Amino acid sequence: MNKSIQQQLNILDYGLHSLWQKKGRNFCVFLIFSGVIFLLASFQFMSASLTRTAELLLVTVPDITVQQLSAGRQVPLSAKSLGKLDTVFGISSIRPRIWGYYFDESNGANYTVIGSSAPATDDLLDSLLIAGSYPQAGEQGAVVLGSAVLDNLGLGDRKSFSLFRPDLTQVALHRVGVFQQSINLLTADLMLMSLEDARDLFAMGHDEFTDLLVQVANPTEIPTIASKIADAIPGSRVVTAEQIRKTYEAVFSFRSGFGAACLLASLAAFVILAFDKGLGFSREDQQEVGILKMLGWQTGDIMRLRFYESLATAACAFGLGISLAWAHILFFDGGLFRSVFLGWSVLRPTFDIVPYIQGRDILLLFAFSALPYLAATIIPAWRASIVRADSVV
Amino acid sequence: MTIKIPQIELSEVHKFYNQGQDNEVHALKEINLQVAEGEIVCLRGPSGSGKTTLLCLMGCVFGPSSGRAAVGGQQLQRMPDEYLTRYRRETIGFIFQHFNILPELSVEQNIVLPLLPLGISPKERQQRAEPLMERFGIEHRKLFKASQISGGELQRVAIARALINNPPIILADEPTAHLDSSRSNELMDHLVTLRRDGKTIVLTSHDPLVTEHPEVTRVIDIQDGRISCGGSICS
Structure with a gap:
């Protein structure tokens, strides 16, 4: 083996041995560093995993969603608007939908209610149900519930329940299905029913709905068709599936970034601690360096020794921090930071995150x-290495 | 009379610490000294007289502030620190006053320490260390931590470490200062054996057991940084 490579290996070997001998002293730094990396990595992985989970779930979202705005507020669309889209070519299907929030006073929770006229017959939608079926056309009072709603209403094995209209009269409903736990990010607080039942619950006009779900034959034409729809229905808000995906990504990235910014303060504090610890090297350390230099070690050899020690500490702490963060996401669904990312919801969704890590995140x-840790240890390493050889004589 | 080749040759050497500053110390003054190959030379003098500085100078730890210094035929003045260190590890073996053995390392690891920056492979390090450990009777302790062995064994570890590079010159700073007479005798016996192997040995001491040892070829007295007696080779 090349002498200079062997020399580096010898110094590395000595450094690792030396670290192990001083494990009591180094353990504290190692532990704090691992903790900081765990927190940072958890935020990063949680953000990436939530974005990925949302991406996987958003395959069920229509290509284009159309809503009507008036004075900046969303107002119902009428059946007339539906007719205006007849002139737009490239649309393969249009489904009207009603959605809104239902406040359950007794539980203090908001449920998302969606009324859809479409009979759900395709395999993809069926696979989203853990049990039962979708409301069939003309089936009055049939509802599919998200798991958090099911728990919150305390239905147990009962199928029938009722909700209040705005005039406090009751609407009788019965559960026909429950959504999968794995898609809880989108469905935990969801009640899916027929268009007529939703219209009845919200006391809307018989030809009104809140939005139109548009499917496009050629996905590359989605932006063009979205633009044509916006022209055809003045005052409409036209949202594509891509925009929804980007919104999720932006929300999670923002929260991750905010969390990371807070954690950077702790990282900075740790780097200062590492710098300070390195500067205050003990009499034993000084003695060791003096002996090594007297025995023919160069200043550069000592610096390399200290660098390898720092690198080994950083690499082990980084590995441990990343592994713990990965386990945190994989086995505990990011329990520590769920409320930071999803805390806006009254019903906190309990869902399985799809763990997702990219090389660029690492x-x-x-x-x-x-890198900041290594940089912080350079000056202390240099100070340690300039101890005079004759200091031990 | 036989004229021997000088292994160490110092001529008009001065050494200052903190030169040009308020706390300047003139540690060595007008040193003229020759040490021939195969000699055992003892530097004697009171504490602060400059013995250790002179030993460090001969050990290529630093060069002279002025004058000429040659060790093993190599001129030290104007030699950069990096070259001094490189030359030191090839030419000089040190035995320190407290032996300066790293307590957390094993006996074998301590002995091979000077070989690590030379890029010597673990196998070769072992091949070099084993005969030395055998020679000094510490091979059964090779995996013991230095903190777990006796004072006499520590002393032999220190000698083995000084010899691991097979240097022609061995320097020892007060090697018997903290040893009882039997250990001191044992150490001197080892040094005498090394001398017979052709090594040149310079040590500092004011222990009569060393200064009056029959195998010590010369005793050089140092007072206030000057050699007062015994600087040149006689025979």
């Missing part, structure tokens, strides 16, 4: 944690 975390 690199980013390394650049923001291990």
